[in-house]
Amino acid sequence: MHWLKEYDVIVVGGGHAGVEAALAAARTGCEVLLLTLQLDAIAQMSCNPSIGGVAKGILVREIDALGGVMAQNADATGIQFRMLNRRKGPSVQAPRAQCDKKAYQFRLKAICESTPNLDIQQGSVARLCVKGDAVTGLVTDLGIEFAGKALVITTGTFLRGLIHMGSEQRPGGRAGEGSSGLSLELKKLGLEIGRLKTGTPPRINGRTIDFAACEQQPGEVPPPTFSLCLDELEGGDEELFTLNRWDGQMFHVEQQPCWITYTTSETHQIIRDNLHLSAMYSGQIQGVGPRYCPSIEDKVVRFAERERHQIFLEPEGRHTQEFYVNGCSTSLPFSVQSAFLRTIPGLEKCHILRPGYAVEYDYCPATQLLPSLETKQIGRLFLAGQINGTSGYEEAAAQGLMAGLNAARSVRGEPPIVLRRDQAYIGVLIDDLVTRPIREPYRMFTARAEHRLVLRHDNADVRLSDIGSMVGSLSIRRQTKWLAKKRRVEELLEDLNEAKTEGRTLFEWLRRPDFRWMDLPQPFHSVEPEIAAHLECEIKYAGYIAREREQIERVRAMEDLLLPAWLDFWSVVGLKQEAREKLQQIRPATLGQAARIPGVNPTDLAVLRIALKRGA
Amino acid sequence: MHWLKEYDVIVVGGGHAGVEAALAAARTGCEVLLLTLQLDAIAQMSCNPSIGGVAKGILVREIDALGGVMAQNADATGIQFRMLNRRKGPSVQAPRAQCDKKAYQFRLKAICESTPNLDIQQGSVARLCVKGDAVTGLVTDLGIEFAGKALVITTGTFLRGLIHMGSEQRPGGRAGEGSSGLSLELKKLGLEIGRLKTGTPPRINGRTIDFAACEQQPGEVPPPTFSLCLDELEGGDEELFTLNRWDGQMFHVEQQPCWITYTTSETHQIIRDNLHLSAMYSGQIQGVGPRYCPSIEDKVVRFAERERHQIFLEPEGRHTQEFYVNGCSTSLPFSVQSAFLRTIPGLEKCHILRPGYAVEYDYCPATQLLPSLETKQIGRLFLAGQINGTSGYEEAAAQGLMAGLNAARSVRGEPPIVLRRDQAYIGVLIDDLVTRPIREPYRMFTARAEHRLVLRHDNADVRLSDIGSMVGSLSIRRQTKWLAKKRRVEELLEDLNEAKTEGRTLFEWLRRPDFRWMDLPQPFHSVEPEIAAHLECEIKYAGYIAREREQIERVRAMEDLLLPAWLDFWSVVGLKQEAREKLQQIRPATLGQAARIPGVNPTDLAVLRIALKRGA
Ligand SMILES: Cc1cc2nc3c(=O)[nH]c(=O)nc-3n(C[C@H](O)[C@H](O)[C@H](O)COP(=O)(O)OP(=O)(O)OC[C@H]3O[C@@H](n4cnc5c(N)ncnc54)[C@H](O)[C@@H]3O)c2cc1C
């Protein structure tokens, strides 16, 4: 083979995972190539035009703290910003932004083009090259060969992607795009392949919506954003695809409303009458779909008692009439989609621009991966994103970032970065993936994090920025910004601890549930809202947080006990048969991971701990 | 079949032809549906990011005068404007604009979304429905059915599109996109299908170009634009994809330079050494390519004596680093492309974002069409664009506009609009297509127009605006604008005829070759440059133009002699055998058309004229 150039890291796929992987590896100094089916579809949002939301919004903040690009890109191209669950507990609050879909993707394409050390190129990867037990490169379907010391595969829903609508099917990872047979190659290399599915609602033309019949949902002012470094958006709208602008200490966004309407009994009747025509219901799809993200068919069947379901009409961009019909994911035939939409107030005359559909695709069960996201079978082959059985842009981006960093580190001979469950949702995500076999596409929820009180959006930077600096993925500008913020928080804490009113320190006042930041003396009112919210939360919940930290420390002892690679679970006396099989199959890296494998119980853990102490 | 809605006109394909067809039909009041493979690729420029140029720029002005959208869209999204051949004769001058590729397409998508009577939808048309000898509708590959009274097929390079690079092939009408088997359906309906090919150069990353080693080619100030109604761009950059702005009686464009460099003997050597690896040269491609638009392989072989070839580096947009390497169309393997590019000054370190390739595709020889662009075989089935064997955005758009107008007229029972060869390049284009079998993709040249002195860019509106008004495709605003311009021109002509200097009228002065507009008295200097150029040309060439008009009138008599549909060429006594066959095959509509069919000579025409007079 004659290689054109040997790259350190090659990333396959320019979705949310691939972009973060490529940028992260390049930032740490590697020579990186990103190959993707369509350069114009880089970072395309396959489904809803929004980033963040409960739990996911915290992932986005964490990605930002580690030097990733998703947060700032959402801030730059957002057209509506809200903080979800503002009235609920701190652990379930999270920012969410509607974004301009095209601006989001073309801004990221431009960033990829301009990033030093990163080459991007259009191409469809057909084969991987493996020598011994490690990857050496790959070949595209037009016979182009590239050598790479490490590969990150982030091919999303495209592996043998099959689109379903009614009784019809077409190959494709997304409507109007191609698919890839690369999963068959992965299978040949010994990886196990499974099948999942997901769905998307129709997009309709805003010109044909009667907005007067819908409720308006405005964005929040000031807009709750994601990124620590909003001020990097100074250039603002001089960049074609940067819609928003930092100027005069303020972030300027021209927000657009979303619209709310509801299905009717007529809608449900049409759907029920045509259930047998739905791809999801007629038994054609083998892949398993996400229960937590039901299609409208599912909702009508599973919640038969509900009189109506909420529908959000979300603009897909500032300069398009395209609207996303959130809540109406469907694989019914087009004529049925068209008919049931028209029974919804405001949509009586709506015209569908792109019909809804379901897509079925191959994935690689992630229990075949190490916590670094490297495959256990093949050295320096990393997998990230939807290919690992997850669903969602944020879950994909988080994995992409870690896989990119770890691929780069593996090339430099550095140990992988693995975040703990008590450090980040990213830690929870990856730990869940590599230890627990999934039954449906995996999505992040706050309930998955046992330490969610310490994993908040307001402290993502506190938790992770130092790690980002350490691994070299945070720019100097961001490090400086973070250090300044850290100093500011410390100074404010000192002030709060020193200043007193009515015999108590301000710190003590703030611990009282009914005392808010705005009840502090005047000088504190000008504190940046983000910092005020963070301090208020840390102080008010200080008791709970301290207890949580203690518990974390206790678990850590076990968590960190490494299970050596030579350990043969078959030969450990006293393990139950089921535990043996699961352990041997998944090969957890630590005792903590072993504890989270379904089928491994506390007795098995005790046996393991003893075995470890004995040295076998 | 259960139709969802019966449309008047359905357009298949959202390329340059399809968009004009759909908008034109909708503007004249028809209910229109536009179906296309990918909504995000509406009006995508498959090859170079520019509109206009010699002859083509005149087509664009004509499209504008008839109410089409290409001219204004190029003005709105242009990043470099130039008037080609400014120093040469008036008939070869023409405007050309580099456009921001993504802005160009997404602005048109937004226009389509907002146009009344026009529905657009993503879908791949798989079958046509025909009843008797006329179309009734179509079915997509996902089984969606639509009824339409007339269909316009504008599927470009996508019919069994096959992409070639080196020895490899992949289906696709453009790299990274799908292809369509619809040509097999057309064949089943009795249409003849042929095969053509075209090619495109690599796109490279501007970050990796050494611009200091290239010559800069700036745009002209003020920018020579296309559209009569620049002032409709008042909104300007408030629209995300409208880059330029009409403000204070001026058109504001932030122009970007192109860059010029040259191939070297080393480049030629590499290409020669690898010729056997080129898809075009290894005999894999059956389709015929355009000789006038040679690949770099062609150039190196056919012009072996040339030491170097000029290469233009053209930016693909204002906010991307992507550059189009104009002059380097190639189907060599990627490694060879990469190697030869790196021997070109400025490109020593260049990185390819998208490799060049050739594409082979099915087309329908357009001699199967009436001059309205309706097929002779199947009623109300119109074909326009690359499917008719042409090449180029402007050629496609011109046909699309006429096919859309004529499809709409056929639905309303109105006679088709057919432009004469002396009225417009559009007339020349369509007349050539329907009368002369092609051997390679057809492209417009000034040499194709026998009356090119009257078919200039500066009088396109004079020639066609009244027709545009008459057929209802010009908005009231544009009609008003045109009438004001017409009045202004007439008034100026009067002034020039009345005012005298040194005993001659200013009109007479202007006829002198060495007397320029700026030599007129001061008050005339403030005349709008477009109008001044038009008048100067009309007056200076008045003699030639008058002679040309006379000749046109003489030919017209014959041109307009209709050949009735019942005429059986086999039974006309005295026709040569070759003429009989050609006439029966092509069935020209007028004696003028018959005259332009290769193989039909003056004697045959005389025979035909006599036969017509006799009534058989
Ligand atoms: C129809 C649909 C509905 C969805 N609905 C939801 C939902 O309701 N909720 C939710 O959270 N998520 C949903 N998703 C999932 C969401 O889009 C993904 O989770 C997310 O985009 C995954 O990111 P990724 O980077 O892993 O993959 P993707 O975004 O899919 O990107 C994969 C990339 O890999 C490229 N690629 C593929 N194969 C190759 C190859 N062989 N060579 C080179 N490049 C290749 C593709 O071009 C693409 O750029 C949906 C996705 C689809 C398609």
Ligand SMILES: Cc1cc2nc3c(=O)[nH]c(=O)nc-3n(C[C@H](O)[C@H](O)[C@H](O)COP(=O)(O)OP(=O)(O)OC[C@H]3O[C@@H](n4cnc5c(N)ncnc54)[C@H](O)[C@@H]3O)c2cc1C
């Ligand atoms: C690789 C390449 C190189 C080229 N090089 C040159 C050049 O050097 N010079 C030049 O002048 N021209 C060149 N061209 C040609 C130029 O791009 C075309 O002339 C022009 O785009 C034709 O416009 P069109 O509207 O006819 O078709 P296209 O622009 O090709 O648009 C066709 C549209 O039809 C849609 N479509 C296709 N099939 C279906 C279906 N079954 N159902 C629904 N929609 C469908 C597609 O999605 C697409 O939107 C090149 C084209 C290609 C692909």
